[in-house]
Amino acid sequence: MKVDLYERIWLWLASGMIAAFLFAVVVGATSHAVHPPSHVEVVDPAKVYSDSEFATDLGVTPSADGGVTVRMVARNYVFDPPVVHVTAGQPVTFRMTSPDVVHGFQVVGTNANAMVIPGYVTQFTTVFHQPGEYLVVCNEYCGLSHHLMQGRLIVEEVAP
Amino acid sequence: MTVASSSAGASTGAGVVAEERRPAEVHRLEIHHFFVALVAFGLGAATAIMQSLSRADFDLPMRSEKMYYISVTAHGVLLGLVFTTFFIMGLGYLLARRCLGRVEWERLAWASWYLAVGGTLMTTLAILSGSSTVLYTFYPPLQAHWSFYVGATFLVIGSWGWCAVLLRSLVVWRRENRGVPVPLPVHGMVATAIVWILATSGLAVEVLTMLVPWSLGLIDKVDPVIARTWFWWFGHPLTYFWLVPAYVVWYTIIPRHVGGRLFSDSLARVVFVMFILFSTPVGFHHQFSDPGIDSGWKMLHTVTTYMILFPSLVTAFTVIASFEVAGRLKGKKGLFDWIGALPWRDPFFASVALAMLSFAVGGFGGAINAAYAMNAMVHNTAWIHGHFHLTVGTAVALTFMGLCYWLLPRLLGKQLVLPRLAAAQPYLWFLGMLLFAVVNHWTGILGMPRRVFSARFLGAEVARSWETWTVVSAWGGVVLFVSALAFLVVVVGTALFGRPISAPALDFAEPLEPAAPSGVWDRFLLWFGVAVVLIVVAYAVPLYHLYTMQRFPSPGFTPF
Numbered sequence: 066m067k068v069d070l071y072e073r074i075w076l077w078l079a080s081g082m083i084a085a086f087l088f089a090v091v092v093g094a095t096s097h098a099v100h101p102p103s104h105v106e107v108v109d110p111a112k113v114y115s116d117s118e119f120a121t122d123l124g125v126t127p128s129a130d131g132g133v134t135v136r137m138v139a140r141n142y143v144f145d146p147p148v149v150h151v152t153a154g155q156p157v158t159f160r161m162t163s164p165d166v167v168h169g170f171q172v173v174g175t176n177a178n179a180m181v182i183p184g185y186v187t188q189f190t191t192v193f194h195q196p197g198e199y200l201v202v203c204n205e206y207c208g209l210s211h212h213l214m215q216g217r218l219i220v221e222e223v224a225p
Numbered sequence: 226m227t228v229a230s231s232s233a234g235a236s237t238g239a240g241v242v243a244e245e246r247r248p249a250e251v252h253r254l255e256i257h258h259f260f261v262a263l264v265a266f267g268l269g270a271a272t273a274i275m276q277s278l279s280r281a282d283f284d285l286p287m288r289s290e291k292m293y294y295i296s297v298t299a300h301g302v303l304l305g306l307v308f309t310t311f312f313i314m315g316l317g318y319l320l321a322r323r324c325l326g327r328v329e330w331e332r333l334a335w336a337s338w339y340l341a342v343g344g345t346l347m348t349t350l351a352i353l354s355g356s357s358t359v360l361y362t363f364y365p366p367l368q369a370h371w372s373f374y375v376g377a378t379f380l381v382i383g384s385w386g387w388c389a390v391l392l393r394s395l396v397v398w399r400r401e402n403r404g405v406p407v408p409l410p411v412h413g414m415v416a417t418a419i420v421w422i423l424a425t426s427g428l429a430v431e432v433l434t435m436l437v438p439w440s441l442g443l444i445d446k447v448d449p450v451i452a453r454t455w456f457w458w459f460g461h462p463l464t465y466f467w468l469v470p471a472y473v474v475w476y477t478i479i480p481r482h483v484g485g486r487l488f489s490d491s492l493a494r495v496v497f498v499m500f501i502l503f504s505t506p507v508g509f510h511h512q513f514s515d516p517g518i519d520s521g522w523k524m525l526h527t528v529t530t531y532m533i534l535f536p537s538l539v540t541a542f543t544v545i546a547s548f549e550v551a552g553r554l555k556g557k558k559g560l561f562d563w564i565g566a567l568p569w570r571d572p573f574f575a576s577v578a579l580a581m582l583s584f585a586v587g588g589f590g591g592a593i594n595a596a597y598a599m600n601a602m603v604h605n606t607a608w609i610h611g612h613f614h615l616t617v618g619t620a621v622a623l624t625f626m627g628l629c630y631w632l633l634p635r636l637l638g639k640q641l642v643l644p645r646l647a648a649a650q651p652y653l654w655f656l657g658m659l660l661f662a663v664v665n666h667w668t669g670i671l672g673m674p675r676r677v678f679s680a681r682f683l684g685a686e687v688a689r690s691w692e693t694w695t696v697v698s699a700w701g702g703v704v705l706f707v708s709a710l711a712f713l714v715v716v717v718g719t720a721l722f723g724r725p726i727s728a729p730a731l732d733f734a735e736p737l738e739p740a741a742p743s744g745v746w747d748r749f750l751l752w753f754g755v756a757v758v759l760i761v762v763a764y765a766v767p768l769y770h771l772y773t774m775q776r777f778p779s780p781g782f783t784p785f
Contacts (some may be wrong), residue, residue, distance in 0.1 A: 072543070182516055
C-alpha cells in the first residue's frame with residue numbers, strides 16, 4: 066500500500082504515542098502494583114445482615130498488615146456505618162457489599178472509587194496521606210434518592 | 226410506475242428509472258428513517274435542558290427527583306439508541322442505493338422499520354409511565370417493566386434487518402462487479418453493520434436470557450456482574466456503531482463538499498477494518514472498578530482499547546489533509562492560509578469541522594478513561610458524561626445534524642430556509658458543549674458524581690466547590706437547547722416551506738489517487754472471523770469463570 070511520506074511519519078508518531086501510553090500503564094501495574102479494585106469473592110446478598118462478617122464486624126477493625134480493615138454496607142440510601150475514622154499514612158483495606166442494588170463508593174478528592182455490587186465483596190487497599198474530613202458519595206444511580214446517599218471518612222493525624 | 230425498486234429493476238438500469246422519479250419518492254425508505262431519528266432527537270433534547278438546570282439546583286416549576294431520573298432515562302434511550310440507530314440505518318440505505326445502485330430485500334427493510342418503530346414506542350411509553358426508570362444502562366438488580374426490555378429488543382431486531390439488507394445488497398452487487406473495489410461509503414457502512422452485529426450479540430444474551438424472563442417473572446434472580454459484562458460487550462462497540470458512520474461522512478462526503486479530494490482511499494479502508502477488529506474485545510475498561518473480574522483480564526482489555534486509538538489518529542490526518550487539498554485547489558500556497566479558504570459559513574462544513582475539533586479533545590479524554598488505574602480518578606464522575614457529550618454528543622450528533630443540511634435539498638428537492646440560522650447553529654452547539662461538556666470534565670476531576678438530581682449533597686463543604694461549575698454547565702445546557710431548536714426549525718421549515726429546486730446530486734469524494742483493485746481490506750468475512758477470534762480471547766475465560774463459580778444472583782428492585 067502506498068502511503069504518503071508525511072502520513073507515514075504521522076502514523077509512526079501515533080504508534081509511538083500509543084506505545085508510550087501502554088508502557089506507562091504496564092509499568093504502573095507491574096512495578097508499583099497499581100491495579101483497579103478487582104477482588105473476586107462472593108456473599109449472599111439476602112444474608113448480609115444476618116449471616117456474614119458484615120452482620121458482626123461492621124466498621125473499623127485492626128488487620129494483619131498493621132493497618133485497619135473497614136467493613137461497610139452500601140444500601141439504599143446510606144453507607145453503613147455513615148462515618149468512618151482512619152489514621153493518615155496507615156494502610157486501609159475496605160471490604161464492602163450491597164444487600165440491594167448496585168452502588169458506587171467514592172471518597173471525593175482521592176482515588177478510592179469502586180463499584181459495590183450485590184452478591185460480591187468489593188475489596189481494595191489504599192493509604193490516605195492528607196488528614197481531614199472527606200465526603201463519600203454513591204456514584205452509581207441506585208434510585209430516587211441516589212443524590213442524597215453519602216457518608217464521611219475522617220482521616221486523623223498520626224498520634225505523636 | 227414500477228411496483229418496487231427490486232433487484233430486477235436495479236440490474237436493468239435503476240439509475241434511469243430513478244432519474245424520472247422525484248428524489249423524495251426514490252428515497253422514501255431513507256426519509257422514513259431520518260424522520261424517526263429527528264423526532265427522537267427533538268424529544269431527547271427537550272428532556273435534556275431540565276437535567277442540566279436541575280444539577281445546578283435551579284428551582285424550576287416541574288422539577289422533582291422522579292421527573293429528573295425519568296428524563297435521564299428518556300434522554301439516554303432516545304438519543305443514544307433511537308436517534309443514532311434510525312439515522313445510521315437511513316444513511317446506510319441511502320449509501321447502498323446511491324453507490325451500489327440497489328437496496329435488496331426492500332420489503333424486509335420496511336418490515337424492520339415498522340418493528341423498530343413499534344419497539345421504540347413501547348420502550349418510550351414504559352419510560353414515560355415511570356415504571357422503567359433504570360437509565361439507559363439498565364443495570365440489574367434495578368428492574369424495569371418487561372415492555373421496556375421487549376421494546377428495546379424489537380428495536381434491535383429491526384436493526385438486524387437493516388444489517389441483512391445492507392449485506393445482501395453488497396453480495397448481489399459484488400456478483401456483478403467482480404474485482405471492483407467496494408465503494409468507500411458502503412465499505413464504511415458495512416463495517417458499521419458488522420460492528421453492530423458483534424455488539425448486539427452480547428446485548429441479546431443479556432436481554433433475552435436474563436432481563437426479559439426475569440422481568441416477566443419466569444426466573445427469580447439474575448447475576449449483576451454477568452449482566453454488566455454482557456452489557457459492556459455491547460456498550461463499547463455501540464460507540465463505534467455511532468462513530469464509524471460519522472467517519473464515513475468525514476471521509477467520503479465532506480471532502481467533496483468543500484471542493485477537495487480524499488487524501489487516501491486505502492488508509493480509509495484500513496481504518497474501517499480496524500474498527501471491526503478492535504471495537505468489541507474492550508468492554509472491561511467500563512468495568513475497571515467492578516468486583517468479580519480478575520485484574521489480568523482488565524489489563525488485556527486496556528491493551529485492545531488503546532489499539533482503537535490508532536484508526537482515529539489516522540482519520541485525523543487523512544481528513545484534515547483532504548481539507549488542505551481543497552484549500553490548495555483554491556490556489557492557497559501558504560502554510561496555513563488554506564484553513565481560511567474553507568467554507569466556515571457553510572453549516573455542513575462548520576458542523577463537521579467543529580465535530581472533529583471536539584473529537585480531538587474527547588479522544589484524549591477517552592485515553593484517560595481507558596487507562597486501567599487512572600480510570601479511578603474519573604470513574605462515574607461528571608467527567609464521564611462530559612466525555613461522551615464531546616464524542617457521541619458532538620463528534621457524532623453534530624456531524625449528523627450537519628449532514629441533514631446537505632441531505633435536505635438532495636432528498637426533498639427543497640432549498641434550505643433560514644440559511645443564517647443554519648450557519649450559526651453548529652457554532653452554538655460547539656459553544657454549548659464548551660460550557661457543558663468541558664466544564665463537566667473539570668467538575669468530574671473535582672469529584673462530582675454523575676447522574677445526580679442535585680449536586681449539593683446536603684451542603685457538604687466540598688460540594689460547594691462544584692457550585693460555580695454546575696451553573697456554567699447549566700447555561701451550556703441552555704445554549705445547546707437553543708441550538709437544537711434552531712436546527713429543528715431549519716429542518717422542519719425546509720420540509721414544509723422550502724422553495725422547490727431541482728435536487729443537487731448525491732456525490733462522493735474522489736480519492737487523490739484512484740482506488741486500487743479490490744484487495745484484502747474488502748474481505749469482510751475474513752475480518753469478521755478475526756474479530757470473533759479476538760472476542761473469544763478477550764471474553765471466553767472470564768465469562769467461563771463467572772458462569773461456573775459459586776454466585777448469589779439478585780432478585781429485582783424497582784427504583785421507585
